[in-house]
Amino acid sequence: MRLVLARLPQIAITLVLLSLAAWLAIGLMPGDPASLALMSDPKLTAEDIARLRALHGLDQPLMERYLAWALGLLRGEFGYSRLFAQPALAVLWPALRSTLVLVGLAVVIAAVAGVALGALAALRPRAGRLVDALALLAQATPSFWLGILLIILFAVTLGWLPAGGLPNEDQPAWMFLILPVATIAFGQMAAYARHAAAALTDTLRQPWIRSARARGAPESRVLWRHALPNAGVPLLTLLALDAGSLVSGALVTETVFARPGMGKLLFDAVMGNDYNLALLALLLVALVTMLATLAADVAQHWLDPRLEDGSRG
C-alpha cells in the first residue's frame, strides 16, 4: 500500500512533464490546423486564416495554449479527433482494448513457452546451448521483419491466415490474432527463457533444494514445489519492466498487420496531424505503462516480502 501511495504522485508528475514535452514537440511539427484547413479549401483567403487562427486561439503563445488544454483535460474535456471526426475517447477505448488483448495473449504465451524452455535449459545443459542460441536469434530478430516473414509464409504462400486488418462479421476474430500474437510472443519468449534458465540454475544451487532432495522428494516435486516458485520472482521483475514497453512496442506489430490498436492509432494521429488525439494517446499509453509497472511491482512485493518498499529487487 505504501508503495502505491508513494508511486502515484510520481506517475502524476511524469504525466504532466510528458504532456508539456509532447506539446512543445507538436508545436515543432509541420502545419497547424489553420494551414490544414487552407490545404483542404484553396478558396480561403489570408484574412480567413487569420480569423480562424484567432478563433481557435492559435495566435496565442504555445504555453498559454498548453495551459488552456491542460485545464480542459482536468475538467474532463478531452476534445475531438480531427482524423476520425469523433470524440477522442470514443476512438481511444476500442484501440486500447485491442492492444491489451494482443499484448496480454502474447505475454501469456511467451511466459509459458519461455519458462518451459528455460527449465529445459537449466535441467539439461546440452539443451541449454540450443535454448541459448534460440534466445539470441529471437532477440536479434526485428519484430516487423518477423511479421512480414509470417505474412509471406502464412498469408501469401499458404493462404491459411489473413495478412492483417480486422475481421468481417462472418470471419472469426482469432484468425486475425494468430500472426500478430506470434510475432510479439516470439521475441518475448527469448527473454523469458534466458531469465528463467538463469534464475532456475541459481535456485537449484540453494541449500533448501539440497535438503529437499536429501529428504527424498521426487525430482518433479523439487522442481515444481521448491524451485519454480522461488525462481518466479526475478521473472516477475522482467514482466514488470516489460509490461510498459510491450504496450508501446505493439506499435510496430500493429502497423505491420494494420491492426487498429493504440500504437497504430498514435502513429496515424501523428502522421495525420491529429494533434489532440496524438497527445491523448501518448498520455494514455504512458499511464497504462506506468500502472502496469506498478501492478507488477506490487505483485512482486506480495510474493517476496523481503523486498524493501520502493526497491525493484
Place this chain on the structure above:
Amino acid sequence: MTRLRLGLVILAALALAALAAPLLRHWVAADPFEPDLFARYEPPSATHPLGADELGRDILLRLFYGARVSLIVGLAAALAASALGTALGMWAAWRGGWVDAVLMRLADGLLALPALPLLVLLAAVDPAKLGLPRGEAWTDMLRIIVILVVFGWVGVARLARAATLSVLATDYVRAARALGVTEARLLRRHVLPGIAAPVAVATSLAVAGAILAESVLSFLGLGIQPPAPSWGNMLANAQEAVFAAPMAAVWPGLAILLAVAGCGLVADGIARRRTD
C-alpha cells in the same frame, strides 16, 4: 571467447560491406538511387545477384549502401549515448547528494515512458522549424542520432553509476586518496578503467538497440527518407510488394538480424570473459 570472436567477425563483415559499397557499385555498374523501371522486380541474375526492387534498383547494392546508414547511425548514437551516460553516471556516483538524486529521478522518469511512441512523436518534428535544412540524408541521420542519444544514455548511466559506487568503495581508491591523488586523476586512472567492462557491455547492447530503433523508424517512414537506402526503409517498400517479390523483404531483415546478433554476441562475450 568464441562468442566475442564470432560477433566481431560478423560486425567486421558488415563494416567491410559498408566500406566496399562504392566498389560494388563500380563492379555491377548499377546505380543504387536511380530507378530503372524496365528492371522492376527482376529475379536474381548475373547483373542483379539478389534481384531488383520495386523501382528496378539492385537490391544487393542497396543493402551495401544501407549498411553505411545503419552502422553509422548505430555506432554514432550508441557511442555518444555511452559517453554521455558514463560521464553522468560517474558524476552522479562521485558527487552524490542532489546531483545523484536529480539525475537518477530523470533516468527513472525516462525509463518509465513509452519509448517507441515518443520516438515516433519526436521523429515527426519538422527540422525546418528548428532552422535545419529539410530532406537531406545527413539531417535525417543526425536527427535520429540525437533522438536515440536522448533516450539511450539512461541505461549506460545507471550501470556506470552502480559500477562507480562499487569502485569508489574499494581499498585501492581509499589508498590513492590517502596518497593525495587529485579527484580528477582518481576518476580517470582508477575509476574509469574499473568500470570499463560493464560500460563496454552496455555500449555494445546500445549499438544493437540503436540499429534496431533506426530500422523501426525508417520502416515507419520517419527515419531515413528514400531514395537514400536504409535497411528499415527497404523493408517498408518490400512489405508493399510481398505478393510481387517476397524475397525482397527477406534480405534487409536478415542484415538487421546479423548486425543486432553480432552486437549481442560481442556483449555476451565481454560479459563472460569478465566472470571467467
